[in-house]
Every structure is written in structure tokens, then in C-alpha cells.
């Protein structure tokens with residue numbers, strides 16, 4: 001398998017993660033290139049979220065190496081790790097906003113944790129982040145229960161961008177959205193990635209996202225990345241899961257319909 005080029009934003013080697021007797025990731029290796037949108041696909045329960053959560057330190061690994069932005073997590077001091085945490089943002093599956101906090105408070109949460117700035121400045125930054133994701137001042141004091149699914153994702157994205165990160169981790173960003181909202185959210189991710197020069201690691205089941213915004217796709221199967229490359233490379237893969245996912249009836253219908261509308 002070909003790994004990424006020089007100075008990848010994320011470099012993972014021989015990562016092993018498990019729970020009890022269950023090995024979820026089994027010597028997984030992957031590079032994510034600086035400035036790319038990489039989509040990670042794989043069977044449900046195959047370990048995509050565990051992989052994402054391990055890279056940001058929420059799940060312990062048994063062995064292997066994770067290097068984020070040039071820092072080997074095992075060799076970093078606590079101060080280095082804290083500095084590194086400011087350089088990535090994460091959008092969890094379903095948004096995961098704090099239900100008792102308003103939109104403003106949710107977006108300001110990482111700022112309070114990591115930045116010693118005044119309330120006034122936090123308010124200004126919050127508004128700027130909300131505008132980046134297509135929301136405005138009227139949304140500041142809403143609670144998560146008052147938001148649609150699409151708005152929840154946008155607020156979660158604004159929170160992920162709160163500290164001007166270099167890497168954004170997205171766990172199924174379009175799940176639960178109707179196709180039009182999902183398409184708009186994909187477009188937003190691509191626009192932000194281009195303007196802010198982000199590296200995006202995105203777990204997704206969304207064939208549209210894979211087709212329209214991912215520069216490369218990595219397939220996780222049996223605890224490892226079995227194929228990585230642009231969409232075209234997926235059709236050439238001999239791996240059975242990759243063949244059935246990208247060559248299956250659902251994908252064929254999807255991609256041929258998309259090709260027809262693009263003519």
C-alpha cells in the first residue's frame with residue numbers, strides 16, 4: 001500500500017486498538033496528506049469511529065504510532081499535547097453539542113478551555129465562526145433542542161473551527177441530513193477546507209461526499225486500511241469489500257445517476 005508523501009498532517013503506523021478480547025484495529029497504517037480531504041469508509045462496526053477517537057486521544061491504543069502535525073503522541077510532553085489539541089477540531093457523530101448550553105456557549109467552550117481572551121473578543125470570534133458556517137446572530141442564544149439537524153451540524157462545525165485548527169476530524173458529518181442539506185454541508189466543508197487550508201479526516205457512509213469532496217478515500221476492513229486512493233482507484237481494487245461497496249448495485253445506481261446529471 002502506498003502511504004502519503006512528505007510531511008503528512010497525520011501519520012499512523014501499525015496501530016492496534018482493542019477492547020478486551022476484541023481487536024478492532026489490527027496494525028493499521030495510513031497517512032493523511034496536508035491539505036487534503038480524506039474520506040474513510042468501511043463496514044458498520046468496523047472501527048472507523050474508534051480510529052478517529054484514538055487519534056485524538058479518547059481511546060487508548062495497545063501499540064503503534066500516531067504522529068499528528070509532526071508530533072509523535074507517545075513522545076510528546078503534556079504541554080506539547082495541550083498545544084497540539086488546539087491545532088485540531090472535531091465534529092462528533094450527531095453533533096454532540098452540550099444540551100444545557102446555548103449555541104454561543106457551545107462554540108465558546110474550546111475558547112474558554114484554551115484561550116485566555118475577553119468575553120467581548122470571544123463573542124466576536126463566535127459570530128465570525130457562526131457566519132462561516134452559514135448561521136447568524138439570531139442563532140446565538142438558541143439551545144440545541146431548538147436547532148434542526150442541519151443547524152446542529154453547523155454549530156458543531158463552528159465549534160470545531162473555534163481555535164482555527166489545521167486538522168478537522170469529522171465523524172459522519174452528513175448522517176441524518178436530507179440529500180439537499182447533506183449536499184450543502186459537503187459544499188461548506190469543501191469551501192472551508194479550501195479557504196482555511198484545512199486537512200480534513202472524514203468518516204462517512206455518504207456516497208455523494210465520497211464522490212464530490214473527498215480527494216482520496218481510505219477503506220477500513222478487518223482492522224486495517226486495505227485500499228487508499230482517489231475514487232477511480234476504488235473501482236480497480238480487487239479487495240472483496242471494496243468491490244462490493246463501490247461496485248454494488250446501490251453504488252452503481254448512485255454513481256451512474258450522478259454521472260447522468262453532470263452531463
Ligand SMILES: Nc1ncnc2c1ncn2[C@@H]1O[C@H](COP(=O)(O)OP(=O)(O)OP(=O)(O)O)[C@@H](O)[C@H]1O
Nearest residue numbers: 019024042043044045046047048049050051203205
Ligand atoms: N468503548 C468501547 N468499549 C468496547 N467496545 C467498543 C467501544 N467503542 C467501540 N467499541 C466496539 O468497537 C467496534 C468498532 O466500533 P466503531 O464505532 O468504531 O465502528 P464504526 O466503523 O464507526 O461503525 P459505524 O459505521 O456503524 O458508525 C464495535 O464492535 C464497537 O462495539
